Every structure is written in C-alpha cells, then in structure tokens.
Amino acid sequence: MKFEVTILGSSSATPIFNRNPTAQALNVNERLYLIDCGEGTQQQMLRYEVKASRIDHIFISHLHGDHYLGLIGLLSSLHLNGRKDPLKLFCPEPLKEIIELQFKYSETNLQYPIEYYFTDPLKPAVILENHDVTVETIPLNHRIACTGFIFKEKKRLRKLMKEKVEQLHIPIEFYSRLKKGEDYTDAKGRVHKNDELTTDSAAPRSYAYCSDTLYDERYFNQIQGVNMLYHEATFLHNMLDRARETHHTTAWQAGDVAVKVGAHELLIGHFSARYKTLNDLLDEAQHVFPNTDLAIEGRTYPIS
Template identity: 75%
Template sequence: MKFEVTILGSSSATPIFNRNPTAQVLNINERLYLVDCGEGTQQQMLRSEIKSSRIDHIFISHLHGDHYLGLIGLVSSLHLNGRVKPLKLYGPAPLMEIMELQFKYSDTKLNYPIEFRATDPSKAEVILDNHDITVETIPLDHRIATTGFLFKQKKRLRKVIKEKVEALHIPVEHYPALKRGEHFKTPDGKLHHNHELTIDSERPKCYAFCSDTIYNEQYFKQIEDVDLLYHEATFLHNMLDRANKTFHTTAWQAGQVALQVRAKALLIGHFSARYKNLNELLDEARNVFPNTELAIEGSTFEVGEDFV
C-alpha cells in the first residue's frame, strides 16, 4: 500500500530562499491528506502536480500564521472550482472562528460543507479512523496550543497465493474467508491450512509529524519505533538559547529525538530564514542520527524506506 510524504513547504515564519512555510501532503493508498497549510501551498501543489480536489482531510497543527495562512485561499479555491463533497478539517478550536470571520466579511457561502473537529492540545486522541489508517494527535510544547499528528496504517488482510488456490479450484467467493485467516476444506474432506494458501500482508507503517515544539520528552513514548519521523529543526545547536526562548528545537536535538524513540528515519524541517545553506543543519542532525534527510520542497519520501 502506498504511503508517502511530499514536502510542499519547509521554512519557518516567512517564505525565503525559495522555501515556503510548512505544508505536506501524505498519499496513503491513493487518498491524500494535507498537513498544515502555510502561505503558498496552492502554488506548491501545482508545482508538484497534486490535485487539491483529491484532498478530503486537512490537519492544522497550530495557529501561527506560517502553518495555516494558506488555508482560507485553498478552501476558497475549492469553492470556486465547484467542490460539493465535504471537507474534513482538524485543528485548534479557534480555527473555525477565524474561517467563519473570513467568510462573513467576504460574503462567501461555500458550495460544500466543512466538517470541523477541534483538537485538544492537552492529550493524545484518535481524530480519524478509516479503512486505511488512524490519525492521533501528539501534544507538543510550543508557545501556543500545538499538536503533531501520528498517521498509523492498519493491518491489511492476508494475501491469497493465486497459483495455489487456483490449483485447488477454490471458489472465488471463499477468498475473503482465506484473507481473514480461515482454512479451506475440499469436498473430499482434506484440510488445507491457511498458511499454505496465503501470505501475511506487509507490516503496517507509521509517520509522525512533530510540528513546532521545544525539546520535551513528554511526547517521546507516543512516537516510539515510528517508521518516519518529521521533526522541526529550526536552529543549529549553537543557538540553543534562541531555540528555548522561542520554543523550538535544534537540529542536534531533532537527531536526539529520533535516536531516543528508535525512529527508522528522520526528516528535519521548519528551517529558520537565517540559514541559506541547509547542509549544516543536516550534518548536525546526522552526527546524532545518520539516517536523516532534509525536508526539501518538491521531494517525496516513502515511509519505511531508508535514506542512507
């Protein structure tokens, strides 16, 4: 099952050096999920050939402008382009008030409904549960209420071994039972065990999006053994005092998080505008956690794949 992340924005605070504020699109089994929606997200979708009409779920981590100021434009464009199906929006409780104020003073009445679910920054909770995944909030520690998001694949049914079931002339209508783990008995009474006829599906994978946060071990337990961790790395560690003052994380600390939670791979992003060359941030994180990559815009990463 496809599970990949495309980076649309990786800058903190302001667009700079061809970097846009935070936004990512997850493709999970050909369903698209938008995580944060900074300024310029629509343009970045066009550049990455991502159809915004395919997005049915949008997750906003917090209400600093670099994480949601592109939202009203995207929602309005979907309206102008004739969307009628519901859009599910998840974010801090005041987000819907902000949206409704925009609609009020622009005299906009959307053609489609927004189904809003407020996130609770004080606790982890499942906010989405569908056929493919569950999504949990990750309580983070920033200057204002902030959550990350943990995307977990669900275990798929077993896979039928086509040549074996066909050789036994097993009826197609029995395949669902085989996929659920049941055995098969032929008309003459011979029992064929399920493990002879099917193989196990792939191990479910998970992706953790850790938006703006100071280094705080309170969220480590929840993201243990994650396949791919996105973690903010706003500053180099020589600016630790600045990171602490603004409730952000350094690249060295991001590497420490990945190491301690036993992540399989680490993506760092949310880079300060002071860094034109991002390689020094990458080197610092890799000194702690070698399997690290930069969240460069336009790049797509497969969850579960190593970088090095």
Template identity: 65%
Template sequence: MRFEVTILGSSSATPVFNRNPTAQLLNCNEKIYLIDCGEGTQHQMIRYGMKASKIDAAFISHLHGDHYFGLIGLLSTMHLNGRIKPFQIFGPEPLKEILDLQFKYSDTILRYEIEFIVTTADVPKKIFENQDMTVETIVLNHRIPTTGFKFTEKKRQRKLLSEKLEADNVPVEYYPLLKRGLNLELPGGRLILNEDYTRDSDEPKCYCYCSDTLADGSYLESIRNCTMLYHEATFQHELLDRANLTHHTTALQAGQIAKTVGATKLLIGHFSSRYKTLTPLLEEALTAFEHTELALEGNTYII
C-alpha cells in the first residue's frame, strides 16, 4: 500500500524564486488528497506531472492566503476540464462563503458537487474515514483559527504465506477467511491454524501535518509517536521573538518537538522568504532531531 506525500509548495507568506506557498499531495493507496493550496499550486502540479482529476478531497488548515489562494483556480480548472465526480473540502466555515462569492460573481455553476465539511479549532476531531485511513484535526495556536491534520492508515488484513498455502493445497476459496485471522476446519476435518499460514500486517503509519503554529506544546498529544511529522519551521532560532510575535515556530523548536513526541521522521517547511538557502534551517533542526529533512518541492517522501 502506498502512503507518501509530495511537496508542491514550501514557502511562507509570499512566493520566492524557486519556492511556492504551501501545498502538498498525499497518496494513500492510490487515492490522492490535497493538503492546503497556496497560490501557484496548479502550476506546480503541471510541473511535477500531477493530475487534478485524481484528487478526491482538499484539507485546508486556515484562511491565511498562502494556504488557500490557489483553491478557487484549481476548482475552476477541474470544472472547465469536465469533472463530474464530487469533491470534498475540509476547512474553516468562512471558506465556503469565500468560494460561493467567487463563483457567484464569475457566474460559474460547477459541473460537479462540492461537499463542504466544516473544521473547528477547538478540540481535535475525526473528520474523515474510509477503508484506507482516518483523518483527525490537530488544534494549533496561530493568529487565526488553525488546524493541522493527522492522517492514519487503517490496519490491513493479515498477509498470506502463499508458498506454504500452495504447498499444503489449501483451497483458494478459504484465503479471504485466513486474511481475517480465522482458523479453519476443512471438509473431512482437516484443521488449518491461521498462524501457520499468515503473518500479521505492518503496523499502521501516521502522517501529522502541522501548518502554522506557536510552539506552545498544546498539541503534542495529538501528534505523539507519529511516523512522519511535517512541521512548519519559518525562522531560525535567532528570530525566536519574531516567531513568537507572529505565532510561528523556529527550526530548532520543530526539531525539539519531533524528539519530544517520538516521531520517526521530521519534515520541516513553511520557510520565510528571507532565507535564500535552506541549509541553516536544516542544520539547526538537526541539532535537536537527527532524522530531519527539508520539505523540498517536487520531492516525494515515503511515510
């Protein structure tokens, strides 16, 4: 099962040369989900060979423009390209009003249905579930109501030991029952013990996305023991006062958070436009957490 994230934008506030505002694509078992949608997201998708028609839903963390200004263009393009499949949007309630006004004054009636699911930044909540994963909100501390998102795989069925099954002539029609963990008694009384013919599936993985937030520790329980943590790291720690004033996080703080919650891997992003090279931010985070990487645009990271 594929569980990976592709970075489309990693800049904060304003685009800079070779860096775009925040946007990511999450692939969970070949279903594609958009996480935030900054200006230029469509161009980045074209650049990296991603098709908008494959996106099933968008998760918008908050209403600062660098996290959603690309959404109206993306929705319009899908309309013009003939999309008829419904599209889900998870985001703050005022976003629906913004979209409705845009379509009203452009006299646009979409060919497809938008299902809008309101997120709230009060307590963590499960907002989405299908056969592959669940999605919960992470309540963050930013200047306006903001949520992160926790994407958690569903536990898969047990894996069959195919060679042993074939060698012992276990009929194929019993395989689905074995995947469910059942012991079997075949016609004639032959006993098939599940543990002899299957093994447990891998433990579910978890991707936590923390967009914009003050590093106040309030959300640590929501992201504890995640497989991969994406955390904003807007400034170097020498600008801690600036980070606190704007309710952002430094690269050092992001590394410290990853270590505190027991994350397996850390991606840092949402870089201030003041940084022309990102190496100092990476080096700073590495001093606190050695399994840190930069969220580089065009790169896909296996969770």
C-alpha cells in the first residue's frame, strides 16, 4: 500500500525564491491528505503534478498565514473545476469564519460541501478513522493554538497461504474469516490453526507531522516509535534564543526529538528565509540523528 509524502512547501513565515510556505500531500493508498496549505500551494500542486481533485481531506495545523493562506484559493479552484464531493476540513475553529467571510464578499456559493472538524489544541484526539488510516491531533507548543497530526496506517488483513488453502478445499466464503485470523475446522472436525493457513501482513506504518512548535517533551509520548517524523527545524542551534522567543525548534533539537521518540527517519523543514542553502541545517540534525533528510519541494518520501 502506498504511504508517502510529497513536500509542496518548506519555508517558514516568509517565502524566498524557490521555497514556498508549508504544505505537504500525504498519499495513503492513492488517496491524498493535504497537510497545511500555505500561499501558492495550488500552484505548487500544478508544478509537481499533485492532483487537487484527489484530495478529500485537508488538515490545517494553525492560523499563521504561512500554513493556511493558500486554502481559499484552492477551495475556489476546486469549486470552479466542478467538484461536487464533500471535502473534510480539520482545522482550528476560527478558520470557518475566515473562509465564510471571504466567500460572502466574493459571492461564491461552493458547489460542494465543506465538512468542518475543529481541532482541540489542548488534548490529543482521534479526528479521522477510515479503512486506511487513523489520524490523531498532537497538541504542540506554539505562539497560537497549534496541533500536529499523526497518521497511522490501519493494520491490514492477514494474507492467505494460497497453496495450503486450496489443498484443504476451504470454501471461498470462509477466506475473509481466515484473513481476520480465525482457525478453520474441516468436515472431519480437524482444527487447522490460522497461522498455518495465513501470514501476517506488514506492520502498519506511521507519519507524524510536527509543524511549528517549541521543543517540549509533552508531545514526545504520542509520537513514540513513529516511522517517519516530520519536524520543523526553523533555525540552527546557534539561534536557540530566537527559536525560544518565536516558539520554534532548532535543527539540533529536531534531531534530539527523533532520538528521544525512537523515530526510524526524520524529515526536517520550515526553514527560516535567512538560510539560502540548507546544508548546515542538515548537518546539525544528522549529527544528533543520522537518518535525517531535508524536506525538499517537489520530492516524494516513501515511509517505510
């Protein structure tokens, strides 16, 4: 099953040439989950051939402009391109007022419904559960209410050992029960243990998105053992004071979070516009946590 993230924006508060404000498209089993939507996200989607029409879920971490100012334009374009299906929007409550005010004055009556799900910045909650994933909010520590998100793949069904199953002439109708882990009793009353008939499916993977936050151990527990951790790394550690003042994290700290939570991989992003090149940020994080990569726009990172 596909489980990969494409970076659409990697800049912090102000864009610089070739770096856009934050946005990511998570592909889970060919459905796209858009995470944050900075200004220009729809243009980035055109550039990198990420199809807006395949998005049914949008997650907004907080209401600083660099994380949501591309949303109204994207919602409008979906409308103008004929979308009819509902769109689920997970966001801080005031975003509804912002969206409705702008559509009121542009006299836009969306042809599709937006289903709002408001996030609580104070306590973690499961906000979405479907066939493919469970999504939980991660309360972060930023200047304004802000939540990250953790996406956990659903455990897949067990896989039939085809040869064994056919050899025993197990009726096809029973296959779905085998996949769920049941034993099989044949016509002679002999019990065949499930683990002789099926193999386990791959372990479910997880992706944690920690946008703007102060380094704060309170969110570590929730992302323990995550497969891929995206963590902001706005500054180098020599700007720790500035990071604290603005409620951001340094590259060193992002590496340290990855170590403390036992992540498999770390992806850093939300780079300050002051860094024209990103090598120093990568080096610093890798020094603490070697399996670190930079969130580069247009690149897709498989989560394994």
